[in-house]
Amino acid sequence: MPLYKTLIPNSQTTVKIWKISESYSDLMQNITLKSESLERVLGMKSELHQRGFLSVRKLLAEFGYTDTDLYYDTNGKPHLSDGKFVSITHSFTFSAVMVSNSPVGIDIEKQRNKISIIAHKFIDYEFAYLDKIADSYVKDLTLIWCVKESLYKLYATPGLSFKKHCLVIPFSTDAHDSVAWIDYNDTKNRYDIAFIEFEGFTCAYAIS
Structure with a gap:
């Protein structure tokens, strides 16, 4: 399946969001990879990961970029050759690329029940407003994880903790947007966040 959804x-x-329904061989068609990218994808033991990697290159092409336009710094944060900001994600059968000034x-x-087992590892403040017996509990936890992961990617600072430094303000899933904070090294930063759900998945993004 080609491009699944575009949000502005x-x-x-x-x-841009991609639903990964193509095979590995289909995704490899019409893609030119630099040597290190080719080595990386060929070294992946999971075809699911290979397909996720290649679908991201398909999404880059939707923006007009090639694999050579993407590079990573020493902290693993992706960058684009033209100086625009980029963030990348993929999970099972979906991937997404976000490009901004x-x-x-x-x-x-993916929304999975096992997130409730590890919730204590990434949630502190948010437990005050979460309802553990609500039908939406797993979805709420997944959303909080997505928001904190988005903040972590945006801030890109070693030592940042999901649990200690990232705070997600109480939200309504009907509103599809909220506010989150990073409180780190005596500095507080506010971020607008937005989120959507589709086919058992949650997607969240943060903008500075």
Whole structure:
């Protein structure tokens, strides 16, 4: 399947989402990879990961970029050769790329019950408003994880903790947007966030 969804949060920011239904061989067609990217994808043991990697290159092409336009710094943060900000994510059968004139972060996660087992590892403040017996509990946890992962990608600072430093303000899933904070090294930064759900997945993104 080609491009699944395009979102335009503002005039300087675009999100493109891909549903990964193609085979590995189909995704490899019409893609030119630099040597290190080819080595990386060939070294992946999981075809699901290979397809996720290649679908991101398909999304880059939707923006007019090639694999050679993408590079990573020593912290693993992606960058584009033209100086625009980029964030990348993929989970199972979906991937997304976000491009903006300002720092951004995006994450997609599959909604799975096992997230409730690890919630204590990434949630502190948010437990005060979460309802553990609500039908939406797993979805709410998944959303909070996605928001914090998006903040982590945007901030890109070693030592940042999901649990200690990232705070997600109480939200309504009907509104599809909210606010989150990073409180780190005596500095507080506010970020606008937005989120959507589709086919058992949650996608959230943060814009500085």
